[in-house]
Amino acid sequence: MRVAxxxxxxxxxxxxxxxxAAGVxxxxxxxxxxxxxxxxxAQAEQAEWSGDPKTLIGDRSIEAVHICTPTAxxxxLIVTALEAGKHVFCEKPLCQTVGEAHNLAIRAGAKGLVGAVGYIYRFVPAFEWLHGLLNLEDGAPLGRPYFGIFRIGGRGSHQPWKHSVSGGGGARNEMMVHMLDLVLWCFGDLRNIQVLREGLLRPRRTIQGHSIAADAEDLVVLSATTSGGAELLLEADLLTPAFSQFAEVEGDNGSFFGSIQPHLPSFVFLERAVGELHAGRNELKHGGQSPFARQMAAFAEAVRRGPTGNLATFESSVALMETVSRLTGAVSGED
Ligand SMILES: NC(=O)c1ccc[n+]([C@@H]2O[C@H](COP(=O)([O-])OP(=O)(O)OC[C@H]3O[C@@H](n4cnc5c(N)ncnc54)[C@H](O)[C@@H]3O)[C@@H](O)[C@H]2O)c1
Structure with missing residues (x-):
């Protein structure tokens, strides 16, 4: 596959x-x-390069286009690629409004093109496990989930646009969308979504040796209720120099803990054994391919045979953007 x-x-x-890594x-x-x-x-990857992104997107030899540019x-770029008849893999978040997401989903669907979004957490073994545990037809091992916490904290700070509203940066777009996509994928629709706290705690940043003024929020804390009645807390920030990510889900038969960080454990603790999971602590043992390898393999497969498995589609981003548009509550930008 020739990919721009x-x-x-x-x-x-x-x-x-x-x-x-996936052998594609x-x-x-x-x-x-x-x-x-x-x-x-191009030199580092021993690849070709072009001086003009739009001409490259229109090149007849290109089958799929990856968008790895700032969100705004x-x-x-996606409209240009779809108009040129190319499959698209876009980094998250897909776009900035529900209307844009809807429009992109319709355009891709009308042309029979794959539109995928880089929600990498769907390919993390711990969260794939959680998705399976919550969606088994013969009953979830955790029992009825009643509470969960989803946290993602990073430093941002490698490019100014990550801290600018006009560039599409900020903790919502850069970080929270990952946790929202994961929660929607695992639990389905959410209700009672509230912003408990949104603010800018570090308004000056040093980026590539320059001090810049940030205007995008660097902290967001949400609460939400799943359609099954579980209460969730979601926290996302650009305030954590070390990067930190984990999720916990508590149900009336046990707890799940998992992370994208390989040094953290991923386990299910059950009060009663269910299927192959015994009572007590069940560790997830995983190795094998990286989440990126599995995500790219899924996209290549989708281009060949249509969307499959965990791949986040443009349609799923319509639901995600609708959820983001429903966020209400305690917003403050001047801290
Ligand atoms: N999946 C993840 O875990 C994850 C992690 C980080 C970033 N992202 C997302 O990936 C995207 C890119 O982030 P990044 O950290 O690589 O950004 P970056 O700033 O490091 O790189 C963006 C590049 O795009 C170029 N660019 C800007 N506008 C362009 C245009 N119109 N046409 C062509 N090139 C253009 C810039 O010159 C820059 O080299 C963002 O949407 C971001 O949210 C996803």
């Missing part, structure tokens, strides 16, 4: 590495508004 990768910053090399035979062609970045990554630029 638009935007050659932090995410682009992970996509290429993911394909290669791709020919990447790289482009960036900043030619020097495209050239440097996603919508226009």
């Amino acid at each position: 990768i638009i935007g050659c910053g932090k995410q682009a090399p992970k996509h290429i590495a993911g394909y290669r 035979d791709i020919e990447p062609v790289l482009a960036d508004l900043d030619e020097a970045r495209a050239r440097a990554l 630029s996603h919508y226009n």
